[in-house]
Amino acid sequence: MRERRRIILSINELKIKRSSTFQLTIPFLNLTPGSVTCVVGANGSGKTTLVEAIVGLIPPKSGVVKVSGFEAHSDSAEVRRAIGYIPDDDTWIIPELTAREYFELLASVQTNAGSKKRMIVRAHELAEELLFTSFNQQLGSLSHGNKKKVQIIAGLLHDPHFIVVDELRNGLDPIAIIQAEKILKRKQVGGSAIIAATHDLWWAERFADEIVMIRRGQVVLNDYTKNIVERSGSLEKSFMEHYSHAL
Amino acid sequence: MRYKKLWQTILIVNFAKDSRTPFASALSRLGLGYGLAVLLGRLLTKAIGQAELPPSLPTAVIIDLSVAVAFILGGLVMLTMNASQTAKSKSASLQKLIRLMPLPRLVRWGAVILPGLITLSMLGLFGGILVSAAAQKLQADPIVVVACWLLGLLSGYGLVLCGWPRNLALKGLAYSVITTIGLGLFDWSVNHPTHDYYQLLSWGVGAIFLLPLVGLWQSYYQQHTYLLYSDNSESRQLIPDYVPVGFWFLVKLWRNTRTRNSFLLALCLNVLLGLSMVLRHKVVSDPYSMLIIGGILAATFAGDVRGVMRRHVPPEIVLVSGAKGIAWSEVRAVIICGFLIGLPMLFALNGQVDASLRFVFFYSSLQLFCAMAGLLASTLLVPGAGESGTQFFTGVLATSALVVFPKFAHLSNVAYANQSLYWLVAGVILGWGIFITESLRRRNYGRT
Numbered sequence: 001m002r003e004r005r006r007i008i009l010s011i012n013e014l015k016i017k018r019s020s021t022f023q024l025t026i027p028f029l030n031l032t033p034g035s036v037t038c039v040v041g042a043n044g045s046g047k048t049t050l051v052e053a054i055v056g057l058i059p060p061k062s063g064v065v066k067v068s069g070f071e072a073h074s075d076s077a078e079v080r081r082a083i084g085y086i087p088d089d090d091t092w093i094i095p096e097l098t099a100r101e102y103f104e105l106l107a108s109v110q111t112n113a114g115s116k117k118r119m120i121v122r123a124h125e126l127a128e129e130l131l132f133t134s135f136n137q138q139l140g141s142l143s144h145g146n147k148k149k150v151q152i153i154a155g156l157l158h159d160p161h162f163i164v165v166d167e168l169r170n171g172l173d174p175i176a177i178i179q180a181e182k183i184l185k186r187k188q189v190g191g192s193a194i195i196a197a198t199h200d201l202w203w204a205e206r207f208a209d210e211i212v213m214i215r216r217g218q219v220v221l222n223d224y225t226k227n228i229v230e231r232s233g234s235l236e237k238s239f240m241e242h243y244s245h246a247l
Numbered sequence: 248m249r250y251k252k253l254w255q256t257i258l259i260v261n262f263a264k265d266s267r268t269p270f271a272s273a274l275s276r277l278g279l280g281y282g283l284a285v286l287l288g289r290l291l292t293k294a295i296g297q298a299e300l301p302p303s304l305p306t307a308v309i310i311d312l313s314v315a316v317a318f319i320l321g322g323l324v325m326l327t328m329n330a331s332q333t334a335k336s337k338s339a340s341l342q343k344l345i346r347l348m349p350l351p352r353l354v355r356w357g358a359v360i361l362p363g364l365i366t367l368s369m370l371g372l373f374g375g376i377l378v379s380a381a382a383q384k385l386q387a388d389p390i391v392v393v394a395c396w397l398l399g400l401l402s403g404y405g406l407v408l409c410g411w412p413r414n415l416a417l418k419g420l421a422y423s424v425i426t427t428i429g430l431g432l433f434d435w436s437v438n439h440p441t442h443d444y445y446q447l448l449s450w451g452v453g454a455i456f457l458l459p460l461v462g463l464w465q466s467y468y469q470q471h472t473y474l475l476y477s478d479n480s481e482s483r484q485l486i487p488d489y490v491p492v493g494f495w496f497l498v499k500l501w502r503n504t505r506t507r508n509s510f511l512l513a514l515c516l517n518v519l520l521g522l523s524m525v526l527r528h529k530v531v532s533d534p535y536s537m538l539i540i541g542g543i544l545a546a547t548f549a550g551d552v553r554g555v556m557r558r559h560v561p562p563e564i565v566l567v568s569g570a571k572g573i574a575w576s577e578v579r580a581v582i583i584c585g586f587l588i589g590l591p592m593l594f595a596l597n598g599q600v601d602a603s604l605r606f607v608f609f610y611s612s613l614q615l616f617c618a619m620a621g622l623l624a625s626t627l628l629v630p631g632a633g634e635s636g637t638q639f640f641t642g643v644l645a646t647s648a649l650v651v652f653p654k655f656a657h658l659s660n661v662a663y664a665n666q667s668l669y670w671l672v673a674g675v676i677l678g679w680g681i682f683i684t685e686s687l688r689r690r691n692y693g694r695t
Contacts (some may be wrong), residue, residue, distance in 0.1 A: 055347060080349035091340045094260045096269040105252040107349045138267070 001173065008033055008082075008193040009054065010160045014063035015124035016053050017198060023061075024049045024217040031193040035196060036184075038208035038225075039197040040235070042243060044216045048088070049237050051166045054195065055085045067162060081110065085158030086152050086166035088197075095140025096187060099132070101149050109158065110158040126153045129179050144171040152180055156187070163187060165196040205235040215242060250354055253345075256360070260341045261362040270544030276363065276636060283643075284369045285502045288560030295380045305440075307449035309387045310395045311433055311456075313378050317399025318456040320374070320430075321367055322422045325407040326512060326636055327547055328366065329415060346692075356467045362407065365641045367400045374400075386481060395453070402459045409462030410469050412667035415670045419512050423519040428456040431527075461639035496576035497583060506548075513544040513588045521595035534596040535663030538610050539649065541589030546645040549621025550580045551630065551638070558688075570689035574682045577622060585618030586611070605664055612670035620648035626684045648677075 009031035016024045024046040033035055039047050041074065052058045053065055055236040056072040066181055070079045085243050094102060107119035127133070132149040134142060138151060148171040155163065163184065184207075198204050204211060204225075211228055213221035220242045221228070225235065232238035259269040266272035273582070345358050382392035403496045406425070412418055429452055436448040500506040520540060523529075531537050560572065593610050600606040624644040632639040653659060656669050 025546075043595060057346060077349035077351075080347055083347065084348055085332065094262060094341060094344070096266070097256065099309060101252075103258055106348075108252045109350060111349065111487065118555060 006033060006132070007031070008068060009195065010064070010065045010066045011054075014053065014065055015061045016049055016058055017061045018041060018048075018049055018058075018210065020129065022046070022217055024053070024064075024214075026050060026212075029212065029222070030059055031162070033191040033193055034188055035163075035210060036188055036194045036196070036208045037210045037212060038204035038212060039195065039198065039212045040204050040239065041203060041214035042201065045214045047199075047214060048166055051197045055083055055164050066104065076095065081158065082160055082162050084155040084158065084163045084226075086155040086163070086165045086235065088170050090147055090247070093139045093147055093153060096138060098136050098138055099127075099142075099153075100135040102154065103147055106154055106157060119159075120238055122159065123153050123157045125185065126156055129183060130176050131179070145173055148172055149176060155184075156183065161192045163194045164191055165194065167197070167200075168202060187197070201236045201239055205229065212233060213242060226230055250350075253348075253350075253354070257341065257358055257364075258362050262265050262365070268631055274483055276640070280369050280636075280640065280643075283373060284373035285376065286519070288373045290378055290382040290520050295384065300381070300384055301596050304385050304387075305449075305460055306391075307446065309382060309392055309545045311436075311449055311452040313392050313395040314399040314402075314453050314456045315426075315433060317374060317396045318403045318459075319366060319426055321370060321400035321403025322426075322459075323403070323516070324366065324370065324642070325363060325404050326415070326419055326641075327509065327642065328363070328527060331419075332427075346640075352467070360404075360463075360466065362636070363404055366599050366636075367404055368481055369639075371397050371400050398436060398460070399456055400502065401463065402457045403588070405460070405462030405466075406459035408466040409459060410465045415508060416511065416515070419515050423516065425455060425459065427519070427523050449472070452553065458529055469533040480689045493576070494579065494583075496580040499555060500552065500580055500584065506551055506555055509548050510584055510588070511553045513548045514591070517541050517544055517588055521591035524595045530599060531596070531631040532608070533663065534599045536693075537596055538592055541610075542613045542649060543646050545585035545614055546617040546624075546649065548584060548622035549640050549643040550641040551579060551617045551623045552622055552629045553625035569684040571682055574685040576682060577626075578619070578678055581618045581622045582615060584661065585614045585621075602664070609664060609667040609670075610676065612667040616652070616670040616674035617645075617649065617678065619674045620652075621645040623680050623684070624648070626681050 002196050009029065011026050011027075011029040014024070014026040018024070020043075025093070029037075039050055041047050049058065053060060054067070054072060056065075056067075056074070059073050067079045068082045070076040072079060097105065103120060103123040104116075107116045110116075110119060127135070127149070130149045130152060132146060132153065134146055139147065142150065152168075155165075158197075165184070168180055168184070172180060184194055196204075196208070207227075208225050210224050211221065212219060221238065228235055228238050233240060255270055259271040262276050262400070263273035263275075285468075286336060317591050342359065350358070374396050378396045379389040382389040403422075405420055409418075412421060420562060432448060433452045433456065436452060437446060439445060439448075448565055467601035497499075500510070511548065517540065524531075589610060593607070597603060621641075624641045628637050628641045628644070630641045652670075653666075656673070658666050658669060
């Protein structure tokens with residue numbers, strides 16, 4: 001039984017048309033504080049589309065995506081402050097700025113999440129955990145992994161209570177992966193809801209309480225991880241059952 | 248100032264490219280742009296002082312002219328710059344980041360329109376100096392005329408920002424329709440100064456050109472729809488197999504949304520201008536000088552071309568025998584596109600000249616020069632998609648070659664019909680400059 005708690009993310013009858021041949025349909029999805037949900041699926045199944053709809057970058061064709069009770073694609077400052085987004089895309093930075101300047105920029109536009117100074121301190125703490133030290137280097141000249149670290153810090157420095165992650169492990173070294181997971185787990189324990197899109201089934205099984213599996217834009221499985229593992233033996237086996245036609 | 252960092256970042260992203268001190272670079276480049284605007288304005292003011300202007304033009308006509316010219320110029324610049332933006336460009340990345348920031352509506356709107364406003368302000372300054380001088384000479388109120396000039400520029404921007412039509416090609420069409428109707432009405436009102444409705448018509452001309460100001464208001468109230476990011480519906484246009492291998496760059500230009508839009512926009516504008524001349528049976532005193540419009544459009548298009556490849560050692564270099572192979576492919580493609588862009592005006596004017604062959608030779612030389620000037624500017628500055636500042640400066644550099652060269656070669660006393668060889672030779676020299684630039688860039692790659 002699901003707990004009756006405050007809903008952070010609520011999706012109802014969501015339809016997003018991204019091209020003439022692809023439409024993502026999510027009938028229902030609710031996230032409560034302290035939950036971790038992984039969205040899994042093959043390449044091009046619609047994971048990133050779902051993530052971008054949740055953070056309000058893509059307008060729904062129909063249906064509703066609400067974050068903390070506000071429509072995700074509205075300009076509501078409450079929604080923007082609530083979400084911490086860690087994208088899987090190198091272009092989500094400003095290459096001309098140094099990491100320090102970038103964090104200062106983000107801290108300067110966040111108002112209700114504590115003082116700017118506090119956010120900069122938080123950025124340094126996160127950087128220390130992720131072993132990121134290149135504060136004075138222009139972001140465009142950073143390695144792929146370091147850019148990802150910057151994006152993780154940028155997504156978390158305002159202490160959001162809803163974290164949206166797209167392929168957390170991509171580009172990170174093993175130590176940074178462990179550290180990033182620790183940070184997210186700590187956020188979860190602190191009451192933040194986390195939704196993570198990934199194609200890494202092993203990681204999803206280990207990390208998530210709940211799994212949403214998408215195939216060609218349709219949800220084919222939405223259940224607690226433990227139920228899936230009990231039923232199929234592992235998430236990988238369950239995945240192969242749903243994708244058996246592709247083999 | 249709470250959003251100081253945000254404004255600084257917007258300047259950096261749009262006006263400082265490949266710089267280790269980006270904010271200082273952005274400021275110095277903007278300073279240079281404003282300085283040039285003032286300098287050019289002051290230089291041309293002298294020409295206005297010497298020009299013979301009609302002594303007693305009604306103020307309404309001066310105001311209409313100011314608004315019309317500003318709208319046509321501002322709209323053209325903003326449409327051209329907008330054609331070269333893509334959802335994957337650098338400024339689009341900044342817009343995505345801004346989309347996720349908790350900003351007040353006004354700040355969010357300002358962040359979207361600021362780069363365009365800065366570009367327009369340079370035109371505003373340059374033209375403002377000119378129209379102020381012209382207004383003084385015509386004994387009109389310079390403040391009113393300059394205000395009309397600025398409103399006309401903003402109206403051109405409003406057309407680009409407006410929510411409907413969303414499609415850029417339709418915006419280009421709306422721009423041409425507004426221009427045609429506005430100028431037609433202006434012609435009529437000037438030719439019928441004693442008509443009962445003359446005053447009303449004069450106001451009507453101004454109103455038509457200022458109508459797109461609604462776009463600014465619309466972009467403020469419906470900004471969430473402008474800032475949404477969705478780049479997945481991009482369709483890839485395929486070129487048939489019968490295109491020869493040597494024309495691969497032409498294929499690349501066509502497949503790239505940015506250059507395709509830029510080419511189609513330039514071509515459409517020239518087609519509409521040519522059509523309006525034919526339909527209105529407009530006879531021009533010097534058809535040769537009208538060809539320059541096609542030249543400017545070709546130069547503007549060519550200014551975008553180099554940005555479709557990486558600045559240093561583009562991957563294509565291994566397939567086309569080095570930097571020279573790249574340059575030669577670009578030159579071929581740009582010449583073809585440049586010739587196509589100018590053709591409508593050539594057809595429209597061809598019936599108005601006696602020596603048709605000489606006219607075509609002049610056209611060919613001019614288009615070659617303009618295409619090479621644009622490509623050289625593009626090769627030097629390499630404007631990436633969405634880099635408004637670099638795009639603007641590339642456009643200015645490319646088109647100013649058209650002004651500077653005749654002065655430099657003392658062509659002002661030579662009839663247009665006899666200038667063909669000069670333009671041709673200058674075009675070839677500029678082409679040579681492209682080869683040298685690419686070769687030097689290749690040779691110096693990796694050296695600090």
